[in-house]
Amino acid sequence: MNRHLIYRVLTAILLSTGIAHADVTYHNYNEMAAPGNPQPAPQPAPPYEGTGRISNVTRQRGGELYVLDLSRPLPLTQLKAKSKTGRVKIIGVNLITEKKERISVKAFSNITVADTEEALASEILTADVGISALEIQAEAMGGAAALEINALSNKEIPQLTLREDATCKIKLDPYLKEKLDIVQRWAARVESSAVGSIQEKYATKEFNKYVAEFIAALKVDKSSYASTEYTLTLLNFFAERYNASRSESAAETAYRSLATETFNSFLASIQSDQPCRNVSSENLINITLDFQKRNEAVKPDSRAGKLYEMMVLQIGKIIPSHYRRELTTKAYDFRQADTEGNKYYKLFTSSKPESFLKGTHLEMSLAAYAAAEQSLIKEVQKMDNEKRYELIVEFQAKYNNPSQYHQETMMKYLLILSEQGTLFKIFK
Known part of the structure; x- marks a missing residue:
């Protein structure tokens, strides 16, 4: 009911009963602060943004590794990088999970930021895991430089602190x-x-x-x-x-x-x-x-x-095993992982039998192919039948070329793309 209408009704009742007129103040008690307590400032809406600062970025060739610790693990949605002084080359950035796993931030690989530029945003981070720290490999380009890294989260404001004893000075x-x-x-x-x-x-x-x-x-x-x-x-x-x-x-x-x-x-x-x-x-x-x-x-x-x-x-x-850890942190899509697998498979087939790297290249190719298979399982759900057929034609041809491509892997791709649960005969 309209408050002005209520006011007129109450005034009429008071006058009709002979009670003297009184001013009535209406309070929104839900918005009132308790006596003696100031009303809290409105909280920002998500995503929440926290800032970590790296002062005096090294000029040493190849940079140094800096670690920004989060006060408590949070899933992050994006990072932003901004040079506050000079020019900074960001060689690489990794997210460190609660389980000490590394997730590479692809947008922050071998880039340069300057204090005359706006903050550079990373790709959207989709890993729904708690991040406990950020690793930043950075190098000052030509003079004194300082770098700010902003972390965004939908949970709360990330609190970032530079781990002073973690800067990798070659002592x-x-x-x-x-x-x-x-x-x-x-x-x-x-x-x-x-x-x-x-x-x-x-x-x-x-x-x-x-x-x-x-x-x-x-x-x-x-x-x-x-x-x-x-x-x-x-x-x-x-x-x-x-x-x-x-x-x-x-x-x-x-x-x-x-x-x-x-x-x-x-x-x-x-x-x-x-x-x-x-x-x-x-x-x-x-x-x-x-x-x-x-x-x-x-x-x-x-x-x-x-x-x-x-x-x-x-x-x-x-x-x-070192390569398998790299694949995990790089989070390749299907094409990227498949390209890696093909690269090392060709090195395997071209290696001399006595080469110590022959077995190493085979293991690396199979690791990359396994990552490609997992990515394809996810990506195929969003493909239309034209795209699926295009890929089936491509990998059918590769399956028929065992000297250049790993046949078992090509068959796995074909099964995923065709949605077949069991092996089918391939007619050449």
């Missing part, structure tokens, strides 16, 4: 170089001493002490690490010194230990997904090929050759 390179200089000084003293002399025994004791200190320096916290480039330099240097050392000498034992421990530390950092060790499966393949070439360049059955052979086999074993 160990100069530190290890200093340690290695001391190791080399005492190694030269051991080598120049007469065998069995007191001089040799003392020099050997000091040499072994500094070797142990070097190895201990490798096993530090994850926020400090040796760069991949310097680690490979160390491995090749230790292999050369191990090969050249006098048989059964302290130097032989020490350089074998230095090479083995450096390699184990490198391998562990890759397998544990250490944030500062950003090495792709392609990088690992190239590293392994380089080790293979070095192995072939030394004499058969030499100490260095056996060392390189061990490293080739160990890295070769982890490449497929």
Whole structure:
């Protein structure tokens, strides 16, 4: 009922009963604040937006890895990047889930943002999982730079805090170089001493002490690490010194230990997904090929050759699982995953039978094909019959070309596209 009508009715009742006129104030009690309490400010509507800031972005070539932690895990719908000072190259951004899985943000791969530009928005993020942190690999281009990352969520305002101890400053390179200089000084003293002399025994004791200190320096916290480039330099240097050392000498034992421990530390950092060790499966393949070439360049059955052979086999074993993790974070669509599968299948078929990479390429191709199959199952639901038929024709032809394409996978695609639950005969 209209409030003015109510007012007139009440006034008439008061006058008719002889009660003196009184002013009546009508309150909306649902909107009144409690006595002594200010009325709260209206809350923003979703999506809610929170900001994290990275000041003093490094100018170091290749950038550094920065981590923005969320105060509590939230599903995110989008990210925005804005340079507040200077120009910043964003090399890559990953979302870190509660289960420590990485989801790549495709729009933020090798892009440059400047303070003269508007904020750059990512693609819409569809993963309905709690995100606990953001990893940003960034590099300042030419001068001082600061970067802001805005996170959007439909749940609440994301609270972002820069994890100060997670910036991947390459602290160990100069530190290890200093340690290695001391190791080399005492190694030269051991080598120049007469065998069995007191001089040799003392020099050997000091040499072994500094070797142990070097190895201990490798096993530090994850926020400090040796760069991949310097680690490979160390491995090749230790292999050369191990090969050249006098048989059964302290130097032989020490350089074998230095090479083995450096390699184990490198391998562990890759397998544990250490944030500062950003090495792709392609990088690992190239590293392994380089080790293979070095192995072939030394004499058969030499100490260095056996060392390189061990490293080739160990890295070769982890490449497929490393690649599977990459596929998960990249979230390829059907075409992208299928292209990856075809690429590695062709490398498999063209590899020499004795190549250590032949089996690796096959495993990588099958992993990519499996990802493509899962994407196709989702995408086929939105295809019309013309699109399905077009793809059936394409993969029928590929099925009939086993030298270039994996027949079993092509058949799986055909079954998904044709909605057949059992194998059917393919007439060539």
